[in-house]
Amino acid sequence: MKRLLLSLLASCALLFSCQKSDFAYDDTPQGNLDALWQLIDQRYCFLTYKEKELGFKWQEMHAKYSGKLNEKMSRVQLFEVLCEMVSELKDGHVNISTSLDLGRNWSWKEDYPENLDRELRDKYLGTDYHIGSGLKYTVLPDNIAYVVYESFADGIGDGNLSDMLTYLSVCNGMILDIRGNGGGELTNAEKLARRFTNEKVLVGYMCHKTGKGHDDFSSPVAEYVEPSKYIRWQKPVVVLVNRSCFSAANIFVRNMKEMPLVTVMGDQTGGGSGLPFSSELPIGWSVRFSASPSFDARMQQIEFGIQPDLYVSLDEGLAAEGKDSMIEAAREGLRSER
Amino acid sequence: MKELERRYVALSQEDRGRYNWLRLLILIFFCLSSSVSLYAEDYEPVAQRQPTARTFLVGIGKTNQLDTYLSPMEYQGLQVSFLTQSERMTHLAKRHISFQSTFHGVFTSADNPAETASYTGARLAYDAGWHYHYSPLKNLDLKGGALIGTDLGFLYNSRNGNNPAQGHFSVGLSLSAGAAYAFRLWKLPMKASYQADLPMLGMMFCPEFGESYYEISQRGVGHDILCAHPGNALSFRQLLAVDFCLKRITLRAGYLCDIRQMNAHSLKYHDYSHSFMFGVVRHFQMMKRK
Numbered sequence: 001m002k003r004l005l006l007s008l009l010a011s012c013a014l015l016f017s018c019q020k021s022d023f024a025y026d027d028t029p030q031g032n033l034d035a036l037w038q039l040i041d042q043r044y045c046f047l048t049y050k051e052k053e054l055g056f057k058w059q060e061m062h063a064k065y066s067g068k069l070n071e072k073m074s075r076v077q078l079f080e081v082l083c084e085m086v087s088e089l090k091d092g093h094v095n096i097s098t099s100l101d102l103g104r105n106w107s108w109k110e111d112y113p114e115n116l117d118r119e120l121r122d123k124y125l126g127t128d129y130h131i132g133s134g135l136k137y138t139v140l141p142d143n144i145a146y147v148v149y150e151s152f153a154d155g156i157g158d159g160n161l162s163d164m165l166t167y168l169s170v171c172n173g174m175i176l177d178i179r180g181n182g183g184g185e186l187t188n189a190e191k192l193a194r195r196f197t198n199e200k201v202l203v204g205y206m207c208h209k210t211g212k213g214h215d216d217f218s219s220p221v222a223e224y225v226e227p228s229k230y231i232r233w234q235k236p237v238v239v240l241v242n243r244s245c246f247s248a249a250n251i252f253v254r255n256m257k258e259m260p261l262v263t264v265m266g267d268q269t270g271g272g273s274g275l276p277f278s279s280e281l282p283i284g285w286s287v288r289f290s291a292s293p294s295f296d297a298r299m300q301q302i303e304f305g306i307q308p309d310l311y312v313s314l315d316e317g318l319a320a321e322g323k324d325s326m327i328e329a330a331r332e333g334l335r336s337e338r
Numbered sequence: 339m340k341e342l343e344r345r346y347v348a349l350s351q352e353d354r355g356r357y358n359w360l361r362l363l364i365l366i367f368f369c370l371s372s373s374v375s376l377y378a379e380d381y382e383p384v385a386q387r388q389p390t391a392r393t394f395l396v397g398i399g400k401t402n403q404l405d406t407y408l409s410p411m412e413y414q415g416l417q418v419s420f421l422t423q424s425e426r427m428t429h430l431a432k433r434h435i436s437f438q439s440t441f442h443g444v445f446t447s448a449d450n451p452a453e454t455a456s457y458t459g460a461r462l463a464y465d466a467g468w469h470y471h472y473s474p475l476k477n478l479d480l481k482g483g484a485l486i487g488t489d490l491g492f493l494y495n496s497r498n499g500n501n502p503a504q505g506h507f508s509v510g511l512s513l514s515a516g517a518a519y520a521f522r523l524w525k526l527p528m529k530a531s532y533q534a535d536l537p538m539l540g541m542m543f544c545p546e547f548g549e550s551y552y553e554i555s556q557r558g559v560g561h562d563i564l565c566a567h568p569g570n571a572l573s574f575r576q577l578l579a580v581d582f583c584l585k586r587i588t589l590r591a592g593y594l595c596d597i598r599q600m601n602a603h604s605l606k607y608h609d610y611s612h613s614f615m616f617g618v619v620r621h622f623q624m625m626k627r628k
Contacts, residue, residue: 023410027452039410043548186552206556209548211604218546221557275550278498280409284452286497291548 027282029069029078035281036082036096037062042212045274045293046091046303053304056088075283076100082281091303092246093276097286108243108270108305115242115267115314116179120324121148130167132160134188137168144331145171149192152248153184158230161195165231173334174233175327176256177240183247183272193255194228196237196262201225203255205299206275208292220295225255236337237262238330241308246270253306254296264308265330271305389427389623396420397594399613403448403457406606407504407545408495413457415448417611421577421594431470436481438514439466442575444596444611446493454497461491461506461598461609465535469514477520485512485535489598500550506600506607510540510566527583534576542566544602564602573598581619588619 023038025031040058041047047058065085069078079096083103086094096103124146129138134154137147145168149156168174193203205220239256241249241264250269256262274290281287296302310333315325401417425438446459465487472480487510494503516533545554545562554562564570579592592615600607 023406035410045548206553208546208550208553210546212547216547218549221553223556275500275552277501277548277550278408278495280411280450280455280497282411282451284450284454286455288499291500292550292553 025282029071029073029081030066032078032281032283032285033066033069033082033085034062036085036287037065039279039281039287040086040089040094040289041214043209043277043279043291044089044094044289045209045217045291046089047214049301049303050089050091054088054090061085061088078283079103079285082285091274091290092270092272093274093288093290095288096281097288108246108272112243112267113313114180114244115326116244117314117319117324118180120319120322121177121179121327123322124324124327130164132164133157135160135164137164139168139171140175140331142331142335143170143172144334145174146177146327147174148177149181150178151181151184152186152188152252154188155185156188156191158191158228161192161228162230165195165233169231171235173236173238173337175238175240175330175334177327178245178249178252179240179242179266179326180244181246181249181252182244182270183249186248186251186275189248189252189255190225191228193225193252193259195230195232196256196259197225197227198232198234199227201255201258202297203258204251204297204302205295206292208275217293220299223294225258235261236334238333239264240326240330241266241269241306243267243270243305247272247276250302250306251294254294254302257306257309258297263310263333264306265310265312265333266308266326267311267313268305268307269302271303273302390621391423391425392620393421393423393425393590393617395422395590395592395594395615395617397613397615399594399611401446401448401609401611403446403459403493404606404608405457405493405504408457408493408498408501409450409455411450413448413450415446415457417444417446417613419444419594419596419611419613419615421615421617425469427471428468430468434471435483436469436471437466438469438483438485440464440485440487442596444491446609446611456496457493458496459491459493459609461489463487463489465512467512467514469516479518480515481517481533482513482515485514486510487512487537500552503551504545504607505543506598508537508540508542508566508571510537510542512537529581530579531581532576532578534574536568537566537571537573538568540566540571542571542600542602544600544605544607547604566600570602571600577615579615588621589616590619591616 025035068081083096087105090105092108125138129136133156135149140146203225204223206223207218207220210216210218241253250272253269257264273294275292276288277291279287312326312329318325397419399417403413421442423440425436427433427436442463444461448457465485467485469481469483489508491506492503512535514535518531520529541563543562544564574597576595577592579590581588581590594613594615596611598609
């Protein structure tokens with residue numbers, strides 16, 4: 001009886017403990033590069049698009065960067081090679097996170113003028129501005145509302161928004177300055193956008209990878225912004241943007257471009273339209289990558305940014321005089337719409 | 339309360355041992371189970387002498403976790419679990435059919451191979467069903483049947499951003515089989531028992547390969563509910579246990595092997611755990627009031 005039971009237990013253990021990960025790589029330089037290459041190959045959502053736009057072949061990257069490895073290389077050297085490989089993707093959502101450093105490619109903002117002088121912006125806010133969670137706002141002398149939202153990682157509640165819009169309701173227009181907003185929570189971006197429409201608006205599409213092939217995607221699902229049931233803004237709005245508007249801020253600009261009475265002004269946004277996922281390498285380093293692409297309302301890619309309705313840049317001469325040419329252009333535009 | 343128990347339960351007055359040093363341990367399990375263990379002098383087929391058995395076990399063991407939605411690496415660590423089981427003979431098929439219900443809860447803590455990230459998880463499973471009992475020998479009880487059950491849990495990765503956790507849910511029908519053999523060792527009555535449960539058909543939740551929880555919240559989970567069968571969710575639970583009697587307490591020690599697997603939407607999940615279980619068993623039978 002005992003033998004029978006032991007045999008049964010052993011056979012069951014052998015029969016059922018058989019599923020393994022497809023990710024059988026060793027913690028060696030080559031094993032980690034293979035793992036990273038496979039991770040991007042199977043899960044990164046913009047490979048076909050990036051290969052076409054940037055002119056590289058991901059298949060060739062494996063051999064190219066394997067040639068830079070050797071068994072005696074240090075962790076720092078391995079980190080540099082791996083970061084160099086994923087930098088080919090030019091995606092701010094692709095990072096290798098280690099205790100050494102954060103591997104990144106921020107060319108989407110570093111290669112362009114920032115078009116933002118924070119000290120200058122603070123002068124417009126003054127010292128008696130209001131703070132409603134992540135929002136800072138004041139009324140400019142020409143009765144224009146000036147609102148700064150620096151990061152969508154800073155939460156906002158419906159109460160904050162209602163109080164702000166009530167306070168600013170006497171104004172003739174609003175400047176919503178999100179320059180330098182590198183993203184955060186999509187839900188915050190949606191919550192804010194809902195205050196600027198009275199109707200349900202189609203703002204874009206979203207899909208996700210359904211398999212390991214480069215083009216295995218689900219059917220795009222339409223995304224809408226529905227009007228908030230609380231107080232909504234009914235006057236002209238200028239959204240000020242720059243190259244640092246990335247990820248959730250990029251999605252916010254996409255949404256606001258579809259709203260009535262909204263003008264997007266400034267420079268092209270930084271992009272980052274892929275919802276990032278996390279994974280890891282055998283060495284223990286965390287890897288972030290774009291997993292679910294978003295598109296605009298015409299099913300166009302916005303991974304490399306969104307063009308403004310009106311290009312305006314920061315004038316250094318005016319800045320020296322204490323004036324932000326982008327804010328001034330927005331004020332002028334709003335005054336002319338009265 | 340004592341009077342009620344005296345009326346409803348047939349107490350064994352034998353096997354009062356000499357193991358005073360065990361009194362503290364016995365008291366702990368007495369409190370845990372909130373009941374008095376009532377064990378017959380000898381083990382006999384369940385259908386005849388011990389119609390109801392309630393078991394409370396706690397366990398600790400090793401676990402191996404894989405969830406490719408969160409990470410391609412296998413995490414290893416500890417799993418703490420509890421298992422409560424009630425098995426009652428019914429009047430069906432001339433008292434050959436028993437009804438069994440089981441709660442199985444686990445708490446998991448595991449690290450990746452490089453020990454730079456960890457999983458924290460919990461799972462609660464409940465299943466209930468019927469077994470047909472057959473005794474080919476005086477001390478041997480064989481049983482086979484079916485269970486309907488549900489399994490709900492989560493696994494949280496301490497480091498991930500937009501995919502920090504994975505939810506697990508399944509409901510389905512399992513085949514179940516077991517055996518119990520009563521014997522004496524060092525003059526002590528003992529019972530070895532074994533039960534294996536194999537999920538056969540049901541439904542389970544599995545997100546698509548790169549689907550975020552943000553999208554799931556927007557689109558609903560309808561397309562993420564799949565038919566579960568051994569081809570895509572080959573899972574298995576087996577418990578090998580030995581019951582032994584000390585004074586009036588029946589203790590159970592055993593080995594629990596819990597294999598949970600899923601392979602769907604190009605994602606793989608498994609939770610292999612092997613635990614040592616220990617606890618108490620309470621046997622009694624219901625009697626009608628006069």
